[in-house]
Amino acid sequence: MRLSLFVSALFILTCPIYAQTAPKPEDIAAIKGQCGCHDVNFVYAETFAPEKSYIFKDRYTAKGTELVFVDEESGPANRPTKLVIQHLLVVGDSMVVKHWREDWEFQNTSLLKFDQSASWKRIKLTPDQAKGQWAQKVFEVDDSPRYQGSATWVHVDGRTYWESTVDAPLPRREYTKRTDYNVMRRTNHHEIRPDGYVHDQDNDKLIRSEAGDQLLASEKGLNTYQRTDDAKCKAAKDWWAKNRTYWADVRAVWGDVLASRDAIAIKGQVKGQVLGRELDELAATTQKTTYNSASSRQLIRQTIEKYLK
Template identity: 40%
Template sequence: MKVFLLLALALPAFAGITIDKNKDIQEIKKMTGCYEIKFQSAETFAYNSGYDFYDRYASGALEWIFVDSEDKDSVNIQHILVTPHAIVKHWRQQWDWEASNALDYRGFSNWNNRTVKNPQGNWVQRVYQVDDSPRYECSAPWIHTDKKSFWECTANAPLPRREFSIRSDYNVLRRTNRHEQTSYGHVHDQDNVKVNMLENGMELKLAMEKSYNTYVKVDDKRCQPARDWWKEHKLFWRDVVKVWDATLYSRPSIRFDFKKTGAPMWSRLFALDDKFSTMPGYNSELATQEIKDLIESHIVE
């Protein structure tokens, strides 16, 4: 048995897999630039014969993806959508090298701050919503072979934006996320399971889903409006990130009511952005206090 385990642990080395932090960072940064994106999702299999499959989903847009901050152990990447009618702050992903903690979504707008087992060689990808509230986090290594580089990990997440307003039959999307470089850009490949998680901890699986998001690189000039928009709004959203970091990772768990005050939290934060980013001379101290008050008003004690 001991020999078998040793061989199993050593197998990646024989398969041409390497762990290389510098290479990892290069691959993470390759995801930046201006992209034509296409999101596609389809339910594939059901766990019971009576399940009524939902229609396939597809959408597309232009998106500017860039490194907003980094240090030797972290890369923070912001996404901004460019639409015919507006510039929209989109999701954010932060990559932390050998991080010791990651948020675990447990349904009911509740995240547990859990310890990462065996973080050596791993990157925690932390994914945040448009208002920088938490979405999902997962720890895994980037894998480099002679033919491809990819990162893959499974984590619980809230319902995707395409379904959260129209579905009530499940409350957790168990996502297996795979990020892989391609000849045209990169792909976010997902194998998902839709789960109804009960208060007592039991799980009822409804259906499997395949999602395939492609990012085709185009001329950076097409995303210039997003770059210009960020210059005017970045100070506010950087303060939002600081408040979120202090709020999310300083306690063992946290639960939100995102509509506790009536209006959704994201719309209230976007309104604050409009307020402070249009003022002559950005007031970080005042903005930070209002951001903190707003976020704390949505926390369920």
């Protein structure tokens, strides 16, 4: 009996254990700490270029009101292992724009890594690499992939933050104006504050080719989310209540599409149309009659598949 116990103890001590640990309550509180109605300030400025001949671009600034909220949770009720966070932008008093989405997944081992030209490849983390980490998966306004990274939430010296470096496509503020680089390497730093949170960025603008990556310029980004009166986000809450079912179906179809592929590439346009606009038009069409999730998902899939290379 003693020999059996000794052997069992020796096995436990010498063999690696990859079983999941439960997410920390403070991690979940940090992720949810990004939620609320916010006054948002976006500032970006180029800071460095290796070539003296490079002409720095003008600083970019923008302001708005944004509703950030958990739309879905998966896992144990008190310690979810996945949280879907939706952003809705309020323009003026009543116009609402579906903004970006971020999924937070605990100890996730499968990520889509951006390459270039609207293409991504699946990479795998070992369970040991992902242990204790949260993956942030960021999606476009049409719920197509954008960038995904994994890191550990840090709680030290009264600070709470998460930081990851990933490759990403150009942001909207750049790709509508520039063609002189094709990859943005983003260091994303999310830090929770009592009155909201800060999304601090150190970004490298890269020219990627078969020869490798060449740095064009670096920039600093600072997005501040400061909580404000919930009444300023009433239009967004009303809009989501009316449109959530459709966009949840879009999200589900995209989930199926991405899960079935180890690589994905997306066309920018099809016959002069863009995916986001077609999905918006389909949303308007589905609202003209009693909503049918099954038929809507079929139409959503047909629309998305037109844009897959």
